[in-house]
Amino acid sequence: MHCVTISPANGFVLVCNLGEDAIEVFPIAPGTEKPLGTPMRVTARAGSGPRHVAFHPNRRWVYCVHELDSTIDLYDWSAKGQKAAMTLRAGSTISTLAMGAAHTGNSGCEVVVSDDGRFVYTCTRGENSISVYRVDAKTGLLTEQQRLSCGGLVPRYIALDPSRRWLVCCNQGGAGNVTVFAHDTVTGRLSETPKTFEADTAMFVLWV
Numbered sequence: 001m002h003c004v005t006i007s008p009a010n011g012f013v014l015v016c017n018l019g020e021d022a023i024e025v026f027p028i029a030p031g032t033e034k035p036l037g038t039p040m041r042v043t044a045r046a047g048s049g050p051r052h053v054a055f056h057p058n059r060r061w062v063y064c065v066h067e068l069d070s071t072i073d074l075y076d077w078s079a080k081g082q083k084a085a086m087t088l089r090a091g092s093t094i095s096t097l098a099m100g101a102a103h104t105g106n107s108g109c110e111v112v113v114s115d116d117g118r119f120v121y122t123c124t125r126g127e128n129s130i131s132v133y134r135v136d137a138k139t140g141l142l143t144e145q146q147r148l149s150c151g152g153l154v155p156r157y158i159a160l161d162p163s164r165r166w167l168v169c170c171n172q173g174g175a176g177n178v179t180v181f182a183h184d185t186v187t188g189r190l191s192e193t194p195k196t197f198e199a200d201t202a203m204f205v206l207w208v
Contacts, residue, residue: 002067003052007077008059012084015039016050018067023050023075027082042086045073045093052110057117061140062086065111065122069103070096072111072122072133074140094142096124096131110158112167119188123155123169130158130169130181132188151179151194156203169194170202178202 003016006028013036015024021044027037044050049068055077056063062075074092078085095101096108106126113120113135120133120142128150133142152171159168160183167181167190178199182191 002050005053005055007079007084008055008057009079011079011082014053014062014086016053016064017041018049018051021046021048021050023053023064023086025084025086027084029082037082040084040086042075042088044088045069048073051108054111054113054120056113056135056140057115063111063113063120063142065096065108067107067109070106070108070124070127072096072108072120072142074142089140092141094133094144096122096129097127098129098147101127109155112158112160114160114185114188115164116185121158121160121167123150123158125154125156125173128153128155128171128173130155130167130190132190134188146189148181148190148192151181151196152177152202157205159205162207168205170199170205172201172203176200176202178205 002018005014013026023042024039026039048066051067053064074089076087132146153173156172157170167183169179178197179194181194
């Protein structure tokens, strides 16, 4: 199990079951003896290894980044009461790797959707890259518009700060560091050269 994400309406918990190529969708029943109900299993592509999911602000699309084959899939989402439907969009799969790169030694890690739903960001370990994708407003499909170095080794986590002016990347490998990229909210693009801060085994960042 690699990720727990609450749906936008707080009705479900999505859990990425990397080991069984599935996403478990648990209905939430607050105030009951067992607040998590029996999950619905959404089968992912064989050998993909779903790692993290993120909802689009329109509440109809879910993006899943896969660890084992370094890809992103788009799922269509709907929910009513204690029932949810989550369906893989045919033809939506794209690689997080540079064109021609081998899968061996690389693994997809994190996925982030911008507040306005216009951009999706991912990081890939091994290749040690961050990718920026433009979201088609009608279909939700992704088109790569920028790819750059994460500024360290083994990017474990990326996040936009509360102002959305910066994207922070936690690089776990080597001596470890945190790289901070300027973020253009209009174009979605990141600065090519980040500010770098030493941080031993950096894995996660949270603003409180």
